[in-house]
Amino acid sequence: MIKKFATLVLLVGLGAMFSSLLLGYVPDTELNFTARYYADNTVTDTGAANIVTAIIVTYRGLDTLGEVTVLFLTATIVSLILSQARRSDALPARKPLAAGELLETGSRLLIPLILLFGVYVFVGGHLTPGGGFQGGAIVASATLLMLLTNPLKRVSHRLISALESVSGLFYVVIGILGLVFAGGFLDNRILGLGTFGALFSAGAIPVIYTLIGLKVGAEFSSMMFNLSKSEDH
Amino acid sequence: MVYVALITGFVLILMGLYGALTNRNILRMTVSFTIASTGTNIVLVAVGFMPGRMAPILDHAIAATDAAARIIDPVPQALVLTAIVIGLGVTALMLTYAYKLYEEKRTLDISKYTDLKW
Numbered sequence: 001m002i003k004k005f006a007t008l009v010l011l012v013g014l015g016a017m018f019s020s021l022l023l024g025y026v027p028d029t030e031l032n033f034t035a036r037y038y039a040d041n042t043v044t045d046t047g048a049a050n051i052v053t054a055i056i057v058t059y060r061g062l063d064t065l066g067e068v069t070v071l072f073l074t075a076t077i078v079s080l081i082l083s084q085a086r087r088s089d090a091l092p093a094r095k096p097l098a099a100g101e102l103l104e105t106g107s108r109l110l111i112p113l114i115l116l117f118g119v120y121v122f123v124g125g126h127l128t129p130g131g132g133f134q135g136g137a138i139v140a141s142a143t144l145l146m147l148l149t150n151p152l153k154r155v156s157h158r159l160i161s162a163l164e165s166v167s168g169l170f171y172v173v174i175g176i177l178g179l180v181f182a183g184g185f186l187d188n189r190i191l192g193l194g195t196f197g198a199l200f201s202a203g204a205i206p207v208i209y210t211l212i213g214l215k216v217g218a219e220f221s222s223m224m225f226n227l228s229k230s231e232d233h
Numbered sequence: 234m235v236y237v238a239l240i241t242g243f244v245l246i247l248m249g250l251y252g253a254l255t256n257r258n259i260l261r262m263t264v265s266f267t268i269a270s271t272g273t274n275i276v277l278v279a280v281g282f283m284p285g286r287m288a289p290i291l292d293h294a295i296a297a298t299d300a301a302a303r304i305i306d307p308v309p310q311a312l313v314l315t316a317i318v319i320g321l322g323v324t325a326l327m328l329t330y331a332y333k334l335y336e337e338k339r340t341l342d343i344s345k346y347t348d349l350k351w
Contacts, residue, residue: 007254011247018243027235028283028306035306039289043297051289051304055311067315074322078329129290133318197292216318223325230332 047193048126048202056131057205057212061186065175068215072168075219082226099149107149114142122213126202132209136216143221147228154225164218167211174204174211238279245272259331259341263324270320274313281309 031039038051038059048054056064099107121128122135146153178187188208194201249269253262282305289307291297335341 004255007251010254011251014250015243015247018247022236022239022243025236025239025280031283031301031304031306035308036301038307039301039304042300043291049291051291051300051307052310052314055307056314060311063315067318070319071322074325078325081329081333127290129288131314133314137321196297227325227328227332 043196046188046202046205047196048188048205049197050126050129050131052129053126053131053205053209054202057125057208058186058188061175061208064212065171065186068168068171068212071216071219072164075164075223078223079226082230103149107145111142111145114145115139118142118213118217122209123206124199125209125213126205127197127199132212133216135209135213136218137220139213139217140220140224143217143224147224151228155221157222157225160218160222160225164215164222167215167218171208171211171215174208178204235279235282235284238275238282242272242275242279245269245275248272257342257344259327259334259343262343263327263331266327267320267324270316270323274316274320277309277313277316281306 030036038055042048042051042054046054046058048058118135118138118141120135121130121138122132125131125135143155174190175186177190179185182189186208188203188205191203191207193203200206246269249265249267249272252265252268256262256265286303286305287295289300289304289310291300291304295303331341334346338346340346
């Protein structure tokens with residue numbers, strides 16, 4: 001009872017704070033200083049059409065490297081914990097129910113299309129509202145569909161971890177190349193900026209986002225394989 | 234429009250916190266945390282919105298020269314992109330620990346976890 005009351009008090013207090021924030025909120029009419037810098041200089045600095053991509057991959061590229069590291073750590077911890085969990089009971093897995101004609105045929109049709117769409121989303125990250133993280137998540141959703149159809153399906157663990165570590169390594173290598181050949185770590189001008197709006201433009205941004213997409217897709221897929229292996233006996 | 238998004242975000246945060254504080258099942262708590270983090274993301278994106286402006290993607294419709302007068306703030310969007318990815322990592326870890334706890338205790342009800350209770 002007292003716990004319920006405390007929860008209620010907390011929520012009412014937070015609600016009062018939120019409503020005072022809401023009542024005092026006036027939408028900006030002008031971009032603030034940082035945003036105006038990005039709006040004015042993105043095209044000349046990076047050649048990317050999508051300013052959000054330019055911020056994430058180039059201006060704040062180091063933070064994105066940190067973000068990718070967090071994801072990598074998450075995938076590692078998930079696999080570590082679940083592999084320890086599996087060791088205790090070595091019972092053979094039960095055979096799952098058949099997925100059914102509809103899901104099997106549908107996934108055979110859809111998985112290549114979803115993979116293609118994911119690749120399109122991360123390759124076009126500098127032009128369209130896409131990017132490596134979104135594209136990687138779409139690629140991983142193909143894995144999810146595959147696991148829904150056949151929970152015992154396994155893609156080589158070696159392949160996934162090789163893909164993941166190679167793309168991570170190349171990401172850092174591109175960053176260091178930026179340090180040597182251009183203005184700083186992860187500077188995208190190591191490649192030509194190209195024509196604005198073309199697929200091969202914006203220097204190293206498409207390359208970096210492709211690497212991020214592959215890495216994120218591989219990490220999410222490995223997390224899903226690990227979680228799917230951890231079926232309760 | 235921006236107020237609709239802000240109110241939705243705040244309500245989602247409150248709903249998520251309520252769920253996380255009142256539910257005893259770990260899976261429900263995980264879902265509640267996800268709802269609350271979605272609310273935070275909506276609020277952040279809504280704060281970057283400016284009436285009458287367009288998405289920060291330059292093309293033939295928005296020239297690079299007058300971009301500063303026509304696009305919305307791109308910084309909150311970049312922040313939220315990061316926040317979504319980190320939120321996914323947190324959710325994956327919560328689910329993994331929930332599985333591990335279930336395996337140890339054979340229950341997901343936190344009131345049955347009494348190891349640290351005296």
